[in-house]
Amino acid sequence: xxxxxxxxxxxxxxxxxxxxxxxxxxxxxxxxxxxxxxxxxxxxxxxxxxxxxxxxxxxxxxxxxxxxxxxxxxxxxxxxxxxxxxxxxxxxxxxxxxxxxxxxxxxxxxxxxxxxxxxxxxxxxxxxxxxxxxxxxxxxxxxxxxxxxxxxxxxxxxxxxxxxxxxxxxxxxxxxxxxxxxxxxxxxxxxxxxxxxxxxxxxxxxxxxxxxxxxxxxxxxxxxxxxxxxxxxxxxxxxxxxxxxxxxxxxxxxxxxxxxxxxxxxxxxxxxxxxxxxxxxxxxxxxxxxxxxxxxxxxxxxxxxxxxxxxxxxxxxxxxxxxxxxxxxxxxxxxxxxxxxxxxxxxxxxxxxxxxxxxxxxxxxxxxxxxxxxxxxxxxxxxxxxxxxxxxxxxxxxxxxxxxxxxxxxxxxxxxxxxxxxxxxxxxxxxxxxxxxxxxxxxxxxxxxxxxxxxxxxxxxxxxxxxxxxxxxxxxxxxxxxxxxxxxxxxxxxxxxxxxxxx
Amino acid sequence: xxxxxxxxxxxxxxxxxxxxxxxxxxxxxxxxxxxxxxxxxxxxxxxxxxxxxxxxxxxxxxxxxxxxxxxxxxxxxxxxxxxxxxxxxxxxxxxxxxxxxxxxxxxxxxxxxxxxxxxxxxxxxxxxxxxxxxxxxxxxxxxxxxxxxxxxxxxxxxxxxxxxxxxxxxxxxxxxxxxxxxxxxxxxxxxxxxxxxxxxxxxxxxxxxxxxxxxxxxxxxxxxxxxxxxxxxxxxxxxxxxxxxxxxxxxxxxxxxxxxxxxxxxxxxxxxxxxxxxxxxxxxxxxxxxxxxxxxxx
Numbered sequence: 001x002x003x004x005x006x007x008x009x010x011x012x013x014x015x016x017x018x019x020x021x022x023x024x025x026x027x028x029x030x031x032x033x034x035x036x037x038x039x040x041x042x043x044x045x046x047x048x049x050x051x052x053x054x055x056x057x058x059x060x061x062x063x064x065x066x067x068x069x070x071x072x073x074x075x076x077x078x079x080x081x082x083x084x085x086x087x088x089x090x091x092x093x094x095x096x097x098x099x100x101x102x103x104x105x106x107x108x109x110x111x112x113x114x115x116x117x118x119x120x121x122x123x124x125x126x127x128x129x130x131x132x133x134x135x136x137x138x139x140x141x142x143x144x145x146x147x148x149x150x151x152x153x154x155x156x157x158x159x160x161x162x163x164x165x166x167x168x169x170x171x172x173x174x175x176x177x178x179x180x181x182x183x184x185x186x187x188x189x190x191x192x193x194x195x196x197x198x199x200x201x202x203x204x205x206x207x208x209x210x211x212x213x214x215x216x217x218x219x220x221x222x223x224x225x226x227x228x229x230x231x232x233x234x235x236x237x238x239x240x241x242x243x244x245x246x247x248x249x250x251x252x253x254x255x256x257x258x259x260x261x262x263x264x265x266x267x268x269x270x271x272x273x274x275x276x277x278x279x280x281x282x283x284x285x286x287x288x289x290x291x292x293x294x295x296x297x298x299x300x301x302x303x304x305x306x307x308x309x310x311x312x313x314x315x316x317x318x319x320x321x322x323x324x325x326x327x328x329x330x331x332x333x334x335x336x337x338x339x340x341x342x343x344x345x346x347x348x349x350x351x352x353x354x355x356x357x358x359x360x361x362x363x364x365x366x367x368x369x370x371x372x373x374x375x376x377x378x379x380x381x382x383x384x385x386x387x388x389x390x391x392x393x394x395x396x397x398x399x400x401x402x403x404x405x406x407x408x409x410x411x412x413x414x415x416x417x418x419x420x421x422x423x424x425x426x427x428x429x430x431x432x433x434x435x436x437x438x439x440x441x442x443x444x445x446x447x448x449x450x451x452x453x454x455x456x457x458x459x460x461x462x463x464x465x466x467x468x469x470x471x472x473x474x475x476x477x478x479x480x481x482x483x484x485x486x487x488x489x490x491x492x493x494x495x496x497x498x499x500x501x502x503x
Numbered sequence: 504x505x506x507x508x509x510x511x512x513x514x515x516x517x518x519x520x521x522x523x524x525x526x527x528x529x530x531x532x533x534x535x536x537x538x539x540x541x542x543x544x545x546x547x548x549x550x551x552x553x554x555x556x557x558x559x560x561x562x563x564x565x566x567x568x569x570x571x572x573x574x575x576x577x578x579x580x581x582x583x584x585x586x587x588x589x590x591x592x593x594x595x596x597x598x599x600x601x602x603x604x605x606x607x608x609x610x611x612x613x614x615x616x617x618x619x620x621x622x623x624x625x626x627x628x629x630x631x632x633x634x635x636x637x638x639x640x641x642x643x644x645x646x647x648x649x650x651x652x653x654x655x656x657x658x659x660x661x662x663x664x665x666x667x668x669x670x671x672x673x674x675x676x677x678x679x680x681x682x683x684x685x686x687x688x689x690x691x692x693x694x695x696x697x698x699x700x701x702x703x704x705x706x707x708x709x710x711x712x713x714x715x716x717x718x719x720x721x722x723x724x725x726x727x728x729x730x731x732x733x734x735x736x737x738x739x740x741x742x743x744x745x746x747x748x749x750x751x752x753x754x755x756x757x758x759x760x761x762x763x764x765x766x767x768x769x770x771x772x773x774x775x776x777x778x779x780x781x782x783x784x785x786x787x788x789x790x791x792x793x794x795x796x797x798x799x800x801x
Contacts, residue, residue, distance in 0.1 A: 158522075158523075161523065161637075161676050162676055165635060168567050232521040232522075236521070236566065236570055238573065240569075245519060406674070407674045409527070409727050412526055412527035413521075430773070433762065433765050434766055437733065437763065440762060441527065441534050442530070443533075
């Protein structure tokens, strides 16, 4: 022991020194990045991690409660709602609201809330809670460093296969990641998602589930999607026990719905927190005053929440099924944190959604609706919602940078005609020629085409054309991939012509 | 009497094999055949079907391993009918998972050897092969297929000004490594991307009518994107071969392909520019950047 003792002690001292240096360097980086006007997200964490590899464990170990939100769609919205539930309880949650959801982004968020000794600052009640959205493949890097954690899994759709691989592979990675979770960890997941139900069955973790109270009214019956329809929005999902394809009594979004293995290995269970499916409602709730061009809005109707944790009425961030699922997920997260369904519903009553996910703006006297598209399911949901909005013009932006996904073939898997038929269409982005082909080869558009199709080489030009094609008081839908949406949004902001419309 | 003015397409197992836009291939075939006045039907054959209907052109797409296991069982059950029809002159387009499934042998990532009908002269191994082969692909088409394309193509507007009929563009995303049987012809030779296995610069497999006593044109490939809308010359070769059913090819009336060729050209130009930019970054810089890229998920 004596021989090993000294190097051991030496290593520990060196580690402490390295720790302080690492925090210092990272804190400084955070400061510089902050001063430079960038919201700089992952960089401080990156600097800290080089010098202080244990930063995540040391900082996160001081948290009283940690909530991780994982999933394909709805991560940012759900995490924002949960953070609001925590806020309403008098705590100040640490969050990565800017969406930096890789390991380094989370370390950065923690570093910003720590002092030079690597101690997390306490809130007024002397406690800290954290709500982080976590990238699909970052979960396995983060979870082993955390104590008891609430993991909220929203859904798992086929998404950016070029980065994540097949959905089955993501479930395998999550299964092994969850095996490293500390005792006392709870898994909160969507009961309508068979992939998550099979994930939950493969873990030893206690669970809380959320989902729809019953089949949605505004979707085609099961027989029209999947095996006989022409689109491929819903992935085929096989039972992990017997390999047979799951059967559905009803579907909601993509492969979510009332599923069952034909041999009985797995089936949907009634959710612990059940939200009534929303009644379809369009843009009628938002109006432009024709004389002042001032936008007004009546908020989304509240949805009825039921289940074994009690009843409440909760207001979603948007009118569609995605809004309903996000609210149910957030309330389930709140329950895991000790907040009742009623308290949670009150807390999120006035929540503002994150940018770009069905965000409403007023630009030059026109209604502008922003919808972020990134995969087949989000495109299908945007098309579904967009077809109910009163709009004259549709701007579609398709980029293929790594943040967008380099493979753009998903645009062929969702129906697109309901969004663009009879409207003026403006196409832009690095892959706008693919969008053009997508519209040209659409069978439904052959009989009911768009009014006209314009190609714009730059985002700024696309925005100008789209606004010019939209009459004053009219509506413009912008559906764009991540980098195209960021670009379009910053152009709108720079021109100072946009004002947000309340939800 | 000339051949019937119709094209019967059968889409094999779309309930389990449908991945990343492969339905766009069907749309391309239907649109381009109908534009030439051919009455076109698409029949979807799902898992559990009692038989495979008569077709001029079979399409099979990609899927995940679990779905490929299901497809393999169905192909084994219904395979004899498919084999007879292909020998008789029907054409075949098999993408990604379907390409692997219809070869001589396929071992999944789980290590399971799937039953394979040997309709395409390739063997695929996805077990313990390392990272997935993912990215944009630019490849030079096999000259024999370029000749087929040239022999059926009319003087389409925009086609004469370039060599676009000689290249194929798409996006690949596969774990399996595929090797051609000795003497088999690749569909294309890789310029940018990985292709069948990332080693021998081959992409896909091509059987021409008459090859080894076979009837119709058969194409197996890893390229989706989807393949055919941006590669109209490949779509037309399939349409013409399917209609000819192994007999002499007839010319197809020209279509206005300016948008298709523009999308093809955008793909080619972007890939070549990115490859040049990558080439300007020295290897040591790549080695330094790679861990950073891995950390931020680039």
